[in-house]
Amino acid sequence: MNPATPSPQILGYILKGYPRISETFISNEILLLEKLGFHIQLFPMRHPREPFCHDSVKQIRARVDYLPTELLLEFPRLLLPNIFLAVKRPKLFQQGLGLAGRRFQRTGKLATFKHLLQAGYLCNHHLLNNPSISHLHGHFAHSPTSVTMFAALLSGKPFSFTAHAKDIYTSNPDQLREKIKLAKFVITCTEYNRRYLEKIAEGVDTPIHCIYHGIDLKLFSPATDHTSCSPPYKLLTVARITEKKGLPTLYRALKILKDKDFPFTHTLIGDGDDREKILQLIADLDLNDCCHWLGTRTHHEVLNQFENSDLFVLACEIADNGDRDGIPNVLVESLAMGVPALSTSVSAIPEILIQGKSGITVAPGETETMAVKIEELLLNKDLRATIIQGGLEHTSQHFNNHSLVAKLGGIFEKHMKESTYAV
Secondary structure, three states, rough: OOOOOOOOOOEEEEEEEOOHHHHHHHHHHHHHHHHOOOOOEEEEOOOOOOOOOOOOHHOOOOOEOOOOOOOOOOOOHHHHHHHOOOOOOHHHHHHHHHHHHHHHHHHOOOHHHHHHHHHHHHHHHHHOOOOEEEEEEEOOOOOOHHHHHHHHHHHOEEEEEEEOOOOHHHOOHHHHHHHHHOOOOOEEEOOOHHHHHHHOOOOOOOOEEOOOOEHHHHHHHHOOOOOOOOOEEEEEOOOOHHHHHOOOHHHHHHHHHHHOOOEEEEEEOOOOOOOHHHHHHHHOOOOOOOOEEEEEHHHHHHHHHHHOOOOEEOOOOOOOOOOOOOHHHHHHHHHOOOEEEEOOOOOHHHHHHHEEOOEEEOOOHHHHHHHHHHHHHHHHHHHHHHHHHHHHHHHHHHHHHHHHHOOOOOOOOHHHHHHHOOO
């Protein structure tokens, strides 16, 4: 009688929400890891916000199990599994309560206990019943990694996490340092982030790796030569409508150009909490005739906008609460589509827009300078040609998601083997 074939080891991903239109880098990562042979199970904390998803999501085979989301509304669903878990693993559950208590003392946020209860639900319903789930990974360093950290403690499984942007810079540094210390390794998407995390984690020996998100270059190959352009010039912005995107600066720069009778149209794709504020600003600046808002759009529609645009513009800044972008994926997509891009020097943006070579950056909030550079990038054909070619080369060399996810897969495999697990 042949021994039973061992079950493949499973990588458990804890996500804030799934799927999300604004987080295609996560769904692409999951899909590529599956193609590398990884078996993945997804544990999102929220259901999707949009009624549609990108094609890549439809190819993902991973099982999806949503965690209870609301502490008050779903308290009974959260409480009972935690009671069972406390009976099964009293010492570990007591450790989890202790960790939650210390973290609550630092911030006073009740969400800490919700994350513990969500972790207990995850552990009781899934992790203890499925020993094949051998490693846990949280995407975003705030709440998803909090749940991941507690679930790892309660289950005895190792964990890691990926830190992105807002989740880093709006997190309590002591809370973040604790997560880094307890994790097997940390992934982040820019060198700027990596340096910041290493500074926070000084004295902690957890490895912190920089792996850019990257894009599927096959999906963003340009069909149009954007070197030459003619009036009215077509400008494009794809962004969530939030403070850190700096949209007021952009529209005030466009107002300067309109007052000079510079011929252009501008299209904004995206949605967000500041939508009404920004639409009112467009009206107040008398830009409704040349600036248009399209809301959220599919990948195919965004590609069409890239093909028909002369310049991509994003006026990123640091929000009052410290929130900021890392490298917005739309900048990578723009360069890969052969559309020159202009943004600001905030955070890691200079890692993708190398000044005068693969793009142009200006200081955040510099309305007049942004207006000048928009005009220059539309009228200076030699500069456009240099930046377009430089952008294509830079994305090809540094932002190919196939090679980047292969690097990530190698890190997962190394640490899972060190924990006596095999992929």
